[in-house]
Amino acid sequence: PAAIFKIPRAPPDKILGLTERFNQDCHPRKCNLTVGIYKDNWGQVTTFPSVARAQNILDENVELNTDLSYLPITGCPEFQANVLSFLFRESCPQGSLYLDQNRVSFVQTLSGTGALAVTSKLLSLFVSKTVWVPDPSWANHTNVFQNNGFKDIKYYTYFKNGQLDVSQWLDDLKSSYSDNLYNPQCIVLHACCHNPTGVDPRREQWIEILDTIHDLKLIPIIDMAYQGLESGNIYEDAYLLRMSLDSSRYQWPNGLFLCQSFAKNMGLYGERVGSLSVVTPPDPELKLNVDSQLKKVVRGLYSSPPGYGSRVANLVLSTPQLKKQWFADVEHMAARLRHVKSEMYDRLGWQSLRDSSLQHGMFYYTGLTPSQVDLLRESFSIYLTQDGRLSLSGVNDSNVDYICEALQKVTT
Numbered sequence: 001p002a003a004i005f006k007i008p009r010a011p012p013d014k015i016l017g018l019t020e021r022f023n024q025d026c027h028p029r030k031c032n033l034t035v036g037i038y039k040d041n042w043g044q045v046t047t048f049p050s051v052a053r054a055q056n057i058l059d060e061n062v063e064l065n066t067d068l069s070y071l072p073i074t075g076c077p078e079f080q081a082n083v084l085s086f087l088f089r090e091s092c093p094q095g096s097l098y099l100d101q102n103r104v105s106f107v108q109t110l111s112g113t114g115a116l117a118v119t120s121k122l123l124s125l126f127v128s129k130t131v132w133v134p135d136p137s138w139a140n141h142t143n144v145f146q147n148n149g150f151k152d153i154k155y156y157t158y159f160k161n162g163q164l165d166v167s168q169w170l171d172d173l174k175s176s177y178s179d180n181l182y183n184p185q186c187i188v189l190h191a192c193c194h195n196p197t198g199v200d201p202r203r204e205q206w207i208e209i210l211d212t213i214h215d216l217k218l219i220p221i222i223d224m225a226y227q228g229l230e231s232g233n234i235y236e237d238a239y240l241l242r243m244s245l246d247s248s249r250y251q252w253p254n255g256l257f258l259c260q261s262f263a264k265n266m267g268l269y270g271e272r273v274g275s276l277s278v279v280t281p282p283d284p285e286l287k288l289n290v291d292s293q294l295k296k297v298v299r300g301l302y303s304s305p306p307g308y309g310s311r312v313a314n315l316v317l318s319t320p321q322l323k324k325q326w327f328a329d330v331e332h333m334a335a336r337l338r339h340v341k342s343e344m345y346d347r348l349g350w351q352s353l354r355d356s357s358l359q360h361g362m363f364y365y366t367g368l369t370p371s372q373v374d375l376l377r378e379s380f381s382i383y384l385t386q387d388g389r390l391s392l393s394g395v396n397d398s399n400v401d402y403i404c405e406a407l408q409k410v411t412t
C-alpha cells in the first residue's frame with residue numbers, strides 16, 4: 001500500500017476526547033467537569049466585565065478594529081510593550097533589570113500552548129532535546145515537546161502517595177544528571193496552580209528547587225497559565241518568576257523561558273492570546289540571534305498570530321479603569337472557586353477541600369482511582385479527567401448536591 005497508509009490511529013486527546021463523549025451523553029443531569037474553562041454559578045462561560053468593556057471600545061472605535069491585515073511575525077508591538085511591562089515590571093519588579101539591559105526576546109503567541117510550541121521548537125533546533133516534565137502534569141506537555149523535536153521526555157516525581165514530594169523530585173533530577181552547560185537539559189515548572197494536582201511548592205521549597213535546578217544547569221521553562229487563580233491577586237501569583245529572576249542568586253547561563261497565557265485569567269480561551277519571553281544571557285549579539293530565530297520558527301509554523309484577542313488584551317492592560325476591573329474580575333473568579341470548594345466540603349467533609357492553601361486554582365484533585373472515575377461517568381454521567389481531576393467551576397448551586405452524592409457513592 002501507499003506510504004500514507006502508514007498513518008496509525010492516534011488515541012483521542014485525554015481531555016478534549018472526554019468532552020466529545022459528554023456531548024453524546026443523554027443523561028438529564030450530566031455534568032462536564034473535565035476542561036479548565038471557567039463557568040459562573042449558572043453554568044455559563046461568561047465574558048469578563050473588563051474584557052466586555054474592551055470589546056465595546058473596539059466596536060465603537062472603528063479605526064481600532066477594522067484593520068484585518070497581518071500582524072508582524074512576533075505580534076502587535078503595543079501588545080509586546082504592554083505585556084512585557086505587565087510581566088517584567090509590574091508582576092515581577094526583578095524583571096526590570098533584564099528589560100533595561102535589553103535581554104528579553106518576545107513573541108506574541110497562540111496562547112500558552114503556542115508559547116510552549118515555539119519554545120520547544122527553538123530549543124530542540126539549537127540547544128537541547130531533553131526536557132523534564134512533572135509527574136503528573138498537563139497531558140499536552142509531553143505531546144508538545146515530542147511534536148517539536150524533543151527526543152527525551154523525562155518525568156520528575158511531583159506528587160506521590162497523595163502529596164507533593166520535593167525530595168524525590170530533586171533526587172530524580174540529580175540522579176540522572178550527566179550533562180553540562182554545553183549539553184543542557186530543560187525543565188518545565190508550573191508557575192502556580194499546578195495542573196492537575198492544584199498543589200504547589202511553598203516558597204521555601206521553591207528556593208531549594210530553584211537552587212538545585214540552577215546547580216544542575218537546567219534550563220527553566222516556566223509555564224504560567226493560571227496567574228491570578230491561586231491567590232486572586234494577579235501580581236502576587238507571579239512569585240515563581242520573581243524568585244527565578246533574583247539576579248543576586250541565579251544567572252541562568254542558558255536562558256530562562258516564560259510561557260504565559262491570557263486564556264484563563266482574561267477568559268480569552270479561543271482567541272489564543274499569550275506570550276513567550278526568553279530571558280537571555282547578557283550578550284547583545286545573542287539577543288539578536290534569538291530574536292531572529294524566534295521569527296524564523298514562527299514564520300515556518302503559522303506566519304503571524306491572530307489580531308483581535310491581542311487588541312482586547314492590550315486595551316485591558318493599557319487602560320487604567322479596565323485594568324482595575326480586570327483585577328476585580330480575577331479576584332471574583334478565584335473567590336467563586338474557593339466558594340465551590342467550601343460548599344463541597346460542607347457536603348463531603350474531605351480535608352483537602354477545606355484548606356484553600358492545600359490545593360489552588362481551577363481544579364480539585366479528587367484522588368479518585370481511574371475505575372472510580374469510570375463509575376462516576378457511567379453511573380452518574382459526571383465527567384472528570386481520568387486522573388481524578390475535577391474542574392471546580394462546573395459545580396454550581398443546581399448540581400452541587402448531585403455531584404457530592406455521586407462522589408460519596410463512588411468512594412464508599
Ligand code: PMP
Binds near residue numbers: 111113138262269274
Ligand atoms: N499549561 C498548562 C499547565 C495548562 O493547564 C494550560 C491550559 N490547559 C496551558 C499551558 C495552555 O493553555 P492555552 O494554550 O489555552 O493558553
